[in-house]
Amino acid sequence: MKPAIETLNLFKLASGDEFSLQLYKFVGDKKGKKVYIQSNLHGSEIVGNAVISQLINFFSSLKKEQISGEIWLLPVCNPLGTNQRSHHFSSGRFNSYDGKDWNRIFWDYEKVCQNLEEFVNNNIKFDSLTIQENFLQQQKKAFSKQLEKINSYSSAPLFEQYRYQLQSLSMDANHVIDIHSSSNQCIDYLFCFPGQQEESAKYFQIDYGILMDTYDGDAFDEAFMKPWLALEKELENKGRNINLERESWTLELGSGMTMNSQSVNVGFNGIINYLVKKRILNLPNHSLISKEITLFARQDIQYYYAPTGGMIQNRLSLKNQAKAGEKLYEILSFNKQGKLPEIINICAEKDGFIFDISTNCSVNQGDYVLALCSPSLNKKD
Known part of the structure; x- marks a missing residue:
């Protein structure tokens, strides 16, 4: 199957040149969950682009019935950071306009949600899918105010306009994968949220992971997951235990400024294995692998x-x-x-x-x- 390819305008420079994003969508023959995968949020962390390229080639070889739901892939998701240079060296970790870390700028719905307890009281008797859809629509309604600000005469700074683009693509996903590398030299590892994700982490076939025992919601994976974790906790407080079917991951694949083939293979094979486990991919000949992972805290x-x-x-x-x-x-x-x-x-x-x-x-x-x-x-x- 061929992907649907969309080119999205990002922002325009004083010279008249424009930055854009290119999104690849693989949609199966029946409705299901949505997977969103992006790479290269930090400029020097390029390995994920090779992983997404391999994923695009692999998904293109499948039949529509082998994908349940849809998979969206966004390589080179930060062209401004990717193109930033100092002599021959690439960093692109910080926005040169304001000094902000590109992965510490995201909108966290939990911080502005004032009626979570009221929402749970009004929805607690509904089935899981209805609760999730109602919460998603409430989150989107709050998020739409960001676009209203951007489109106003006073508009919004670059980082707010940029984050709106990425979060508008990913907010309704069930599974979010943000592929990074170290800006230095590093092992392969992942970031994992406590709870059900500790079990899912085994299917990425990565040896080590950081358990997110503390987080503030400003990073991409955190901003996606934090509202759902808050909803899950509030439901538990009211006596309702529900699997909200949302997972968010940051894969840290090796070192910056390099295309290490081993890290690329780790990322590609792990994502395929994870998507088979989550029944997004139907691959009868795939042997599902569960690999022991050592999780450690940030401290x-x-x-x-x-x-x-x-x-x-x-x-x-x-x-x-x-x-x-x-x-x-x-x-x-x-x-x-x-x-x-x-x-x-x-x-x-x-x-x-x-x-x-x-x-x-x-x-x-x-x-x-x-x-x-x-x-x-x-x-x-």
Whole structure:
């Protein structure tokens, strides 16, 4: 089957040039759930574009009856960030107009929803699908005020106009997958919300995940999921336990500024396996895989910053285990005091494994060097 392809205007520059997005829609032969997948929200994090390209090719080889519902794919979802350069290097993590992180700008309905308890009282006797549809329509009504502001004479800043585009595409989805990479060098992992998603996480076939024990709703996955989690909790408080059939994921696939084939394969195979599990894809010859994943809390990650300026050398590599007191890296430290260069050893403060490392080995005092992870949560079977 061929996808329906839509080109969406994003914003116009002073020169008259315009940025746009291109959306690929695969719609099955019967109604079902909606999956929304995007990539490259941060400029240097390009691996997800290759994953989506492979997904487009794979879905194009299927028959309509092999897809239940619809799958929307949006590669290169932030052209402004993707095209940002400093010399040959790409960052694109922050909006150059206002300094905001592109993934900390999103509209969180829970923060403006004043009548959640009233909504639950009025809907608690309905079936699950009716409750979900009514809540979605209430959320969309509140969200429409964002467009009213954008279209007014006073309009809205760039980040509000941009987020409206992405959230208007994804708000009615059942499954949202936002594909990222580290801006540095990193292992493959995912972000997972507590509850039912801990079970679903196994089907992405990724070894590690961060359990979202704290979140503020400003990131893309959080802004999508947070209102539904709040609704689920309020229903539970009223004695009604309902699976709201919403899941939101951030896949962190390896390192920035690279197209690592192993990370691409991890992302592609994991998404296909997950969609089979969720019965979005009907692939009779697919062997469903459930892989053990180690989930850890955010506080299990300890970030190491350079205590002085210099050059990083003899640093442990990704996934290497370190014991408390063991050397993590050296700083070759220079001076302007008539002294010889000095080697400073930096040691681990606790046991753990190397989770993420900086790309640049030239550091000023206070620059980020690496992250050490010491999982405190039990492995999930």
